[in-house]
Amino acid sequence: MPAPARQPRFYVGLVGAPDVTTVKFASVESPLPNLGVVLEYRLGRRLRLSTGLLRSTKQYSARREDCDFGAYAPYVKHRYFDDVDGTCTVLDVPLNLRYDLLSRPGYALYGSTGLSSFFMQRETYSYAYVEYNKPGYWEGEAVNANRHLFSILNLSVGYERALSPRWSLHAEPYVKVPLAGVGVYKLKLTSAGVFVGVKYGF
Helix, strand or coil: CCCCCCCCCEEEEEEEEEEEEEECCCCCCCCEEEEEEEEEEECCCCEEEEEEEEEEEEEEEEEHHHCCCHHHHHHHCCEECCEEEEEEEEEEEEEEEEEEEEECCCEEEEEEEEEEEEEEEEEEEEEEEEECCEEEEEEEEEEEEEEEEEEEEEEEEEEEEECCCCEEEEEEEEEEEECCCECCCCECEEEEEEEEEEEEEC
8 A cells, every 4th residue: 555645844835915905994995916925834734834925015094093193293283184095015924823624635724823024115194184274285105114023913714725746726815903003103904815826845
């Protein structure tokens, strides 16, 4: 009787997703790309540890009361506006545990959870306002100004299909839940999407 094929210990993959972002569900903008490289290490028959580097662009609208203006608070005290529009590019470094809920020779169903660190590359913000009965418009930018370690909770489920003993495809709906505010205004960014990727094991 032939011995069962040895499962790979390490995996490297490419993933991409349409990603939508909201701040406390004030609004939901059109999806933008979330792309990256993922690395996995098999800890046991059903358990894997994964990390990687993802780059996403997030667009959102935040209510004024959801923004922490910090040192800028005196400058906006007499300005009347309801919302702040923002766009940011983020480097996302996740650290997740994956557990195979159902494992078969040709496919697997799994759940995954962990934490992400956000490195804000570029943030732009704008809002229209009225100050002392005069209309105005403000726009600002921050570059590489904010880092947030393990500030995002990752939750996902997925389906992985083997193409060969080493190659596989997977689809993984996910949600990223804020544990702390990020960026200049400490906004609670919630993101969701569906990763689709290809993976090689060795």
